[in-house]
Amino acid sequence: MRPENYQAKNQPPSHEFELNFGPNHPGIEGNYAFRVKLNGDEVLSARADGGYLHRGFEKLMEQRLWIQNIALVPRICVPDPVPMEVCYSLAIEELGGLEVPERAQWIRVMQLEMSRLAAHLFAFGGHAATTGMYTPMFWGVADRDLILDRFEELTGGRVYSIYNIPGGVRREVPDGFLERMSSLLDYLESRLPDYDNLFFTNQVFIKRARDVGAMTQEQALKWGVTGPNLRATGLKFDVRRDDPYLVYDQIDFDIPTEPGGDALSRNLVRRSELKQSIRILRQVIERLPSIKGPIRCPIPNPLAWNVPAGESYTRVESSKGELAYYVVSTGGDKPYRVHVRGPSSMHAVQVLENLAVGCRLEDIAQIMFSLDACPPEVDR
Amino acid sequence: MSKELNLWLDSLLSDIESVQFRRKNSRRVRVDVASEALPALLELLQGRASYVHLSAITCVDWIEEEQFELIYHVWSYETNSLVSVHTRIPRDPGVYLSIYDLYQPAAFFERDIHEMYGLYFEGSPDMEKFILTEWNGPPPMRKDFDSEAFVNQNFHWEQYHPQWLKDIEEEGGGITTRPEDVR
Amino acid sequence: MNNELEKIPVRNELKVLESGQKRTNPLANVFDGLVKFCQSRSMFMLHYCTGCGAIELPPAMTSRFDMERLGIQPMVTPRQADILLITGYVSIKTLKRIILTYEQMASPKYVIGICSCTVNGGMYWQSYATAKVLRDYLPVDVYIAGCMPRPEAVISGLRELMEDIKSGRAESWKKYYQHYDFYLGNQQKLFGEDWQTPTDIIAEARHYDLVSDQTLGEHTALLEKHQKPLEALEMRLSVKEKQNL
Numbered sequence: 127m128r129p130e131n132y133q134a135k136n137q138p139p140s141h142e143f144e145l146n147f148g149p150n151h152p153g154i155e156g157n158y159a160f161r162v163k164l165n166g167d168e169v170l171s172a173r174a175d176g177g178y179l180h181r182g183f184e185k186l187m188e189q190r191l192w193i194q195n196i197a198l199v200p201r202i203c204v205p206d207p208v209p210m211e212v213c214y215s216l217a218i219e220e221l222g223g224l225e226v227p228e229r230a231q232w233i234r235v236m237q238l239e240m241s242r243l244a245a246h247l248f249a250f251g252g253h254a255a256t257t258g259m260y261t262p263m264f265w266g267v268a269d270r271d272l273i274l275d276r277f278e279e280l281t282g283g284r285v286y287s288i289y290n291i292p293g294g295v296r297r298e299v300p301d302g303f304l305e306r307m308s309s310l311l312d313y314l315e316s317r318l319p320d321y322d323n324l325f326f327t328n329q330v331f332i333k334r335a336r337d338v339g340a341m342t343q344e345q346a347l348k349w350g351v352t353g354p355n356l357r358a359t360g361l362k363f364d365v366r367r368d369d370p371y372l373v374y375d376q377i378d379f380d381i382p383t384e385p386g387g388d389a390l391s392r393n394l395v396r397r398s399e400l401k402q403s404i405r406i407l408r409q410v411i412e413r414l415p416s417i418k419g420p421i422r423c424p425i426p427n428p429l430a431w432n433v434p435a436g437e438s439y440t441r442v443e444s445s446k447g448e449l450a451y452y453v454v455s456t457g458g459d460k461p462y463r464v465h466v467r468g469p470s471s472m473h474a475v476q477v478l479e480n481l482a483v484g485c486r487l488e489d490i491a492q493i494m495f496s497l498d499a500c501p502p503e504v505d506r
Numbered sequence: 507m508s509k510e511l512n513l514w515l516d517s518l519l520s521d522i523e524s525v526q527f528r529r530k531n532s533r534r535v536r537v538d539v540a541s542e543a544l545p546a547l548l549e550l551l552q553g554r555a556s557y558v559h560l561s562a563i564t565c566v567d568w569i570e571e572e573q574f575e576l577i578y579h580v581w582s583y584e585t586n587s588l589v590s591v592h593t594r595i596p597r598d599p600g601v602y603l604s605i606y607d608l609y610q611p612a613a614f615f616e617r618d619i620h621e622m623y624g625l626y627f628e629g630s631p632d633m634e635k636f637i638l639t640e641w642n643g644p645p646p647m648r649k650d651f652d653s654e655a656f657v658n659q660n661f662h663w664e665q666y667h668p669q670w671l672k673d674i675e676e677e678g679g680g681i682t683t684r685p686e687d688v689r
Numbered sequence: 690m691n692n693e694l695e696k697i698p699v700r701n702e703l704k705v706l707e708s709g710q711k712r713t714n715p716l717a718n719v720f721d722g723l724v725k726f727c728q729s730r731s732m733f734m735l736h737y738c739t740g741c742g743a744i745e746l747p748p749a750m751t752s753r754f755d756m757e758r759l760g761i762q763p764m765v766t767p768r769q770a771d772i773l774l775i776t777g778y779v780s781i782k783t784l785k786r787i788i789l790t791y792e793q794m795a796s797p798k799y800v801i802g803i804c805s806c807t808v809n810g811g812m813y814w815q816s817y818a819t820a821k822v823l824r825d826y827l828p829v830d831v832y833i834a835g836c837m838p839r840p841e842a843v844i845s846g847l848r849e850l851m852e853d854i855k856s857g858r859a860e861s862w863k864k865y866y867q868h869y870d871f872y873l874g875n876q877q878k879l880f881g882e883d884w885q886t887p888t889d890i891i892a893e894a895r896h897y898d899l900v901s902d903q904t905l906g907e908h909t910a911l912l913e914k915h916q917k918p919l920e921a922l923e924m925r926l927s928v929k930e931k932q933n934l
Contacts, residue, residue: 149786150737152765157739157783177637178783179740182816184622185646185653189815197812204741248747267747274748285744285837347558350611361583368586369533439534439579439590441561452564452577467562475614475636502741505637638818640782640880646817653817660878661821664809 141165145487149178153256153491156204156501158474164487172482172490174475179505187464192218193291193428195461200286202466203503205248208241209444211290214464216371217453218292220438222425229419230294231372236307236410237280237289238372238442239403243314244273245445245498246396246403253393253495254325257334262325269317272310279303294422304411311404311411318400326397332390339481339493340388349480350472353447354399355497357383358391365443379406389496396498399445432459446470446498468503475504515555515585533587541576541593541602548578548591548608557582557589563615565623569649572597574625578605595625604630622647728771728797729854732847735770735794736763739787740777742804742837749840756844759851767793772850775829777837778806778813779820781879788876791827792888796862796897799850802832803843811836825875828861828868866894870906877908883915 147153147160154160159175183202187195199214200207212234219226226234251266274284279300281287289296325331341351343359356363364381366374382398384391425431435457441450447469454463474494481493516529525547527537539547551557557580566575578591595602604627605612616627621635624645635641644651674680738746750756750763764770767790775787791800802823805811810821823829830853833846853859865872869890877884891909894900 149783150735150767150790152736152763156743157737174636175639177639178780178786180637180780180782180818181778181813182646182653182818185651186813186816189653201741201812204744263747264751267751268753271748271753284839348610350560350609352559363583368583369588439561439588441588448561450561450579452562452579454566463564463566465562465564471614472611476610640785641818643817651817654815656817657815657821661810662825664822664824666809 142170147172147490151491153494154501155252155495155499158499158501158504160478160482160490162482162487162490167486169482169485169487169490172479174479176475176501176504179502181506183466183506184464187461189460191429191459192431192433192461195464196291197288200288201502202506203444203446203449203468203500204285205500206241206245206445207286208237208290209442209449210466211288212238212372213440213442213449213451214453215290215292216442217438217440217451218433220440221436221453221455222292222433224293224423224425226294227419227421227423228373229414229417230421230423232410232414232417233295233299233421234290235372235374235377236407236414237277237287237295239407239410240273240276242445243400243403243407244270244277246400247273249445249495249498250325250393250396253335253389253492254331256491256495257331259325259328259331262321265317265321265324269314272313276303276307276310279306291422291425291428293425294420296422298421299414304414307407308411311407314400315404318397321397326394335390335393335492335496336386336388338389338485338489339496340386341477341481342387345480346387349477351447351477352472353443353469353498354395354445355392355447355473355477357381358395359387360385365441365448369441371440371442377406377409389492392496392498430459432457444469446500446503447473466503466506468500468506470497470499470501470503473497474499474501515587515589518550518555535587535589537589537591539591539593541595544576544578544591544593545603545605545608548580548605551580551589551591552608555582556584559583560609560611560615561588563612563619565619565625565647567597567623567647567649568594569597574600574623576602576619580609600625601628602626603628606630621645624648725855725857729851731760732771732799732851733762733764733769734772734774735767735790736765737767737773737787737790739775739779739783740804740806742776745837745840745843746774746776749843754840754844756847759844759847761847767791768795770794771798772847773798773800775800775802775807775823777804778811779823780818781820782818784820784826785880788826789886789888791865792886792890797860798862799830799854799859800827800861801846801850802829803835803838803846805834805836808832808834820879826872826879828864828872830859830861863897863899866890866897866899867901867904869894869904870908871903873912874906874908877911882911885912885916 143164145162145164147162149157149159157178161173161175163170183198186198190198195214196211199210202210247266247270251263254262277287278284280303281289341359343361346356346359360383362381362383367381379402382395382402384395433455435455437452437454439450439452441448449469450467452465453461456462477497478494478499482490485493525537525539527535529535559581561579561581564577568575573594574597575592575594579588581588602625604616606629613631616630617632617636619625620627620633621638622645626633646653748754773791773794779787802808806813806819807823813819814821820826831846831850833842835842850859891904894904
């Protein structure tokens with residue numbers, strides 16, 4: 127050890143203590159850091175420090191063919207990769223004027239909702255772990271694993287599926303998949319009362335999470351918050367309902383909201399969204415066998431496909447908020463510019479810095495997990 | 507109801523000079539405006555047409571035309587439509603105004619564009635580097651930065667010579683095309 | 690009061706121990722086998738999610754693919770951890786922190802590179818912000834390829850590490866001391882010439898008696914140039930007069 131690196135610095139006396147809530151920390155979802163100024167236990171200011179997961183996606187995507195980017199794109203958001211693929215495919219379909227067949231659209235909706243279920247189970251499992259309750263985390267991860275099994279059966283990969291391409295999906299749904307999916311949904315619904323008893327109505331958790339990271343609706347709109355975090359302040363807005371894509375306008379579902387704006391309400395919104403996702407999936411399972419047809423529309427040779435020039439901005443509701451892709455094409459076989467707007471770009475940086483002021487040090491991890499901020503989306 | 511709002515928006519936009527707009531479908535509008543008039547247009551959209559949500563600010567590098575194109579995507583919760591405002595600024599000084607006082611989410615995007623493209627926004631509260639704090643090369647997203655050449659210069663690759671290949675080479679065979687030649 | 694302080698010896702004045710001088714007791718090797726067996730059965734992995742592969746770690750740790758029955762537990766601080774799991778690609782900013790963390794761990798320590806991005810760059814090979822070959826910067830014991838590897842693959846990789854520890858093949862932490870010049874050279878190429886860490890690797894190498902002819906070289910000379918020279922610590926004692934209690 128080098129003692130000169132550990133000498134105390136002479137500073138004027140102050141009550142502030144600067145702490146590096148660093149990248150190596152189990153209370154941070156992923157690889158992200160904060161510089162927190164503390165007064166005892168209370169946070170005076172926080173400054174987000176990202177870039178630990180930066181891979182230069184936007185630059186990489188300009189150097190690969192249109193179809194090669196499908197392999198890159200799910201890796202931008204690790205817990206919830208399917209909306210990324212679907213959004214990119216929708217953008218190219220809009221540019222290229224492709225008509226996705228109806229069966230493919232229903233399969234895409236099924237995948238999106240499965241991914242939303244998996245991401246929410248992971249999210250509130252993580253939130254429970256930050257309050258010290260590890261059992262919901264174990265349950266959440268175990269139930270999420272069953273969903274990943276279904277993903278593996280459908281697409282071949284547990285996490286990164288690479289199943290959506292511009293024009294449709296790659297393979298047909300296997301035989302018996304819908305029955306297994308249906309029994310999985312029955313199992314998940316039967317687990318919800320257990321989760322309620324252990325976690326959502328647990329007085330310890332409610333006391334811990336109430337009034338932590340509270341924001342009003344005006345603040346949320348001003349800071350650019352989207353997704354379940356915005357619905358937890360009372361505004362009923364969902365990209366699936368108000369800017370519909372795929373076949374969401376033919377499906378019947380509610381949009382749950384909660385009036386408070388704190389960590390508890392965000393959790394309760396996610397719990398209600400679980401129920402709504404299960405409801406959507408049941409409708410899809412019921413309708414899918416009766417929709418026949420191809421699963422993708424013909425596209426030109428993907429290795430030499432010049433997408434017509436233009437630009438397109440597509441939005442999708444991922445489990446974390448509003449996800450948007452802006453794709454510019456100049457008629458070549460590689461994209462000219464792809465801009466990914468991840469929902470956590472707002473949540474992990476500005477909103478967290480604003481909400482952390484005034485709370486206690488142990489609540490920063492809770493706020494981060496309750497906002498479901500995903501660092502790979504911020505860093506791209 | 508939304509058709510009337512769309513018609514009202516179209517008439518509002520066509521009244522302003524130096525603005526060209528094109529409606530793509532019922533929920534997407536594209537507006538091209540000169541760079542001096544952009545903050546005023548955004549203020550008008552926010553105040554009178556309830557476009558309170560800034561979805562993203564994108565920058566596109568048109569290197570042949572020596573311009574940066576900035577695109578502001580704003581969304582309205584009431585009319586449920588998205589307006590993408592395009593503007594172009596010359597590449598050379600690469601300075602523009604910030605719209606932080608209108609939309610707070612702009613701070614993140616402007617910071618991101620500053621470190622990725624080298625474009626400076628006056629009036630933005632925070633122009634410090636966020637992602638590339640330990641990077642001292644050129645702004646990486648510009649079209650004149652070749653990422654592959656940079657990688658080949660600064661890193662080297664693992665030598666891949668497994669046993670089965672050695673066995674084949676002993677018998678007289680080997681690789682016909684090296685991967686570097688294919689690329 | 691006598692104010693003479695004992696001077697802490699500066700590095701140049703340290704006597705270099707001759708190799709083989711430590712283990713003179715002939716019975717010292719009797720328990721080696723037992724020690725290795727026990728070490729391989731109780732590994733603490735550092736809970737640092739460095740990249741995308743970390744999403745398959747919770748399934749590996751929790752009840753379905755239980756890793757704890759093999760004795761592998763997550764640990765939060767690097768000072769008490771044995772394994773550094775590098776789960777996924779390594780961006781340059783993270784690489785600095787990984788090297789700092791690795792040097793903080795106590796030997797014997799092991800590094801496992803999970804996912805194909807640590808092997809040869811993976812799918813981000815064109816990226817300006819990721820490190821391509823992890824073996825240039827840290828000695829790696831086991832690679833687990835995949836994108837991403839299933840929890841069963843992670844566990845089988847860890848089992849292989851356990852076998853390596855038991856048989857004595859997993860000695861890559863020694864390689865860090867023996868070839869420090871090589872690793873430092875690659876690190877300096879990436880981070881600049883004034884890259885330094887708070888850990889004094891060369892003194893540790895001397896302490897563990899692992900200095901080889903490749904430990905010092907041109908890169909460590911650069912490190913010396915940019916370092917502040919080690920000064921003796923001064924202790925200032927103020928003696929109060931004895932008061933009536």
